[in-house]
Amino acid sequence: MEERISVGLGELHVSNEKHHTLVAHGLGSCVGVVAYDKINKVGGMLHIMLPNAGPEVTNCKRAKYADSGIPLLFEEIEKFGGKKKFFVIKIAGGARMFNVQSKSSIFDIGDRNIETVKYVLGNIGVRVHGEDLGLNYGRTMHLFIDTGKVLIRTFGKGEKEI
Amino acid sequence: METKTTLKKEQLQSLKKAITAGMNGAAAALTEMIGKEISVTTPMVDLVVLNDVSDLIGGPETGVVGIYISIEGDINGHIILMLHLKSAYHLVDLLMEKAKGETVALDEMDSSALEEVGNIAASFFMKTLGDYTSFEMVPSPPCLGVDMASALLSSVLVDVSKAAEQVLIMETIFSISSEHVRGFFFLFPDSDSLEKLLTKIRKL
Numbered sequence: 001m002e003e004r005i006s007v008g009l010g011e012l013h014v015s016n017e018k019h020h021t022l023v024a025h026g027l028g029s030c031v032g033v034v035a036y037d038k039i040n041k042v043g044g045m046l047h048i049m050l051p052n053a054g055p056e057v058t059n060c061k062r063a064k065y066a067d068s069g070i071p072l073l074f075e076e077i078e079k080f081g082g083k084k085k086f087f088v089i090k091i092a093g094g095a096r097m098f099n100v101q102s103k104s105s106i107f108d109i110g111d112r113n114i115e116t117v118k119y120v121l122g123n124i125g126v127r128v129h130g131e132d133l134g135l136n137y138g139r140t141m142h143l144f145i146d147t148g149k150v151l152i153r154t155f156g157k158g159e160k161e162i
Numbered sequence: 163m164e165t166k167t168t169l170k171k172e173q174l175q176s177l178k179k180a181i182t183a184g185m186n187g188a189a190a191a192l193t194e195m196i197g198k199e200i201s202v203t204t205p206m207v208d209l210v211v212l213n214d215v216s217d218l219i220g221g222p223e224t225g226v227v228g229i230y231i232s233i234e235g236d237i238n239g240h241i242i243l244m245l246h247l248k249s250a251y252h253l254v255d256l257l258m259e260k261a262k263g264e265t266v267a268l269d270e271m272d273s274s275a276l277e278e279v280g281n282i283a284a285s286f287f288m289k290t291l292g293d294y295t296s297f298e299m300v301p302s303p304p305c306l307g308v309d310m311a312s313a314l315l316s317s318v319l320v321d322v323s324k325a326a327e328q329v330l331i332m333e334t335i336f337s338i339s340s341e342h343v344r345g346f347f348f349l350f351p352d353s354d355s356l357e358k359l360l361t362k363i364r365k366l
Binding site for chain 2: 008009010011025026027028029030049050095096097098099100106107109110136137138139140153155156
């Protein structure tokens with residue numbers, strides 16, 4: 001029986017249970033990062049909100065930011081026996097949900113999230129195998145732990161595997 | 163982690179009073195715009211944990227219309243007026259004097275009518291709250307999005323979530339000539355602005 005585990009804003013979840021599906025609901029400017037080890041059948045999902053953690057960030061908030069969250073995701077998967085060299089990485093989100101003209105730069109956050117996620121992954125030396133990024137609509141990201149399949153569902157724009 | 167902003171019951175109470183005054187101002191302006199008696203009630207004002215915000219509107223993937231307006235001035239923050247798709251269609255029927263149920267998708271005209279509702283509601287809300295607190299607040303032009311509730315909300319939450327894990331929100335019910343359209347008026351002051359508002363309200 002499939003069990004869905006919701007990965008909320010600024011959260012991270014890792015599993016090696018075949019019946020688990022990890023789900024990040026309604027990613028807007030946030031980015032969902034999935035890493036999956038096909039050999040050991042363990043994977044994790046990270047739901048970042050912002051690109052960079054300030055110096056004040058404590059342990060429990062690391063998953064909120066791309067720069068601190070991605071290393072944390074990898075560490076957690078490795079604790080479950082996953083190996084970085086087997087990781088398949090998929091990323092989704094980073095949309096611009098409102099096309100606002102304002103002084104505030106918050107609506108560029110999607111682009112900055114994408115940029116930082118790619119930069120951090122590049123620094124660690126892993127390749128992105130699939131992505132569905134940017135534009136102006138929300139996405140729900142699913143990771144099926146038994147197969148590693150990643151499915152993106154949208155509102156009125158269908159669904160696809162990446 | 164301990165959040166920076168914790169509100170006492172009496173603070174929420176006085177905040178609710180200020181916000182209700184703001185919403186009444188918005189209702190009066192909407193009545194004038196539409197030419198039908200509109201009243202607004204605000205049954206809930208509360209601080210909500212980030213991940214619970216979209217549950218209020220029926221879950222993160224609920225299809226909604228969101229009208230976004232930013233607040234700049236003495237108080238900085240964001241407003242989103244959010245309606246379930248069905249409620250938005252219903253509101254368009256009322257605004258455009260169509261038969262109930264006629265609207266099944268939003269065309270450009272419908273969208274701008276809804277943006278205008280958001281614009282008027284937000285502007286008068288800010289004006290009334292401004293008169294009450296003598297803070298100056300300037301609204302941005304409205305901007306409409308149709309998507310999953312969480313996708314729209316989280317894109318704004320990122321800005322206020324840096325300091326706090328909770329946000330201030332309120333629920334609003336619009337009643338138009340005895341037809342009720344349930345909507346959510348989300349007010350997200352940044353954490354400095356929330357402090358400022360509370361300090362001011364305490365002195366009033």
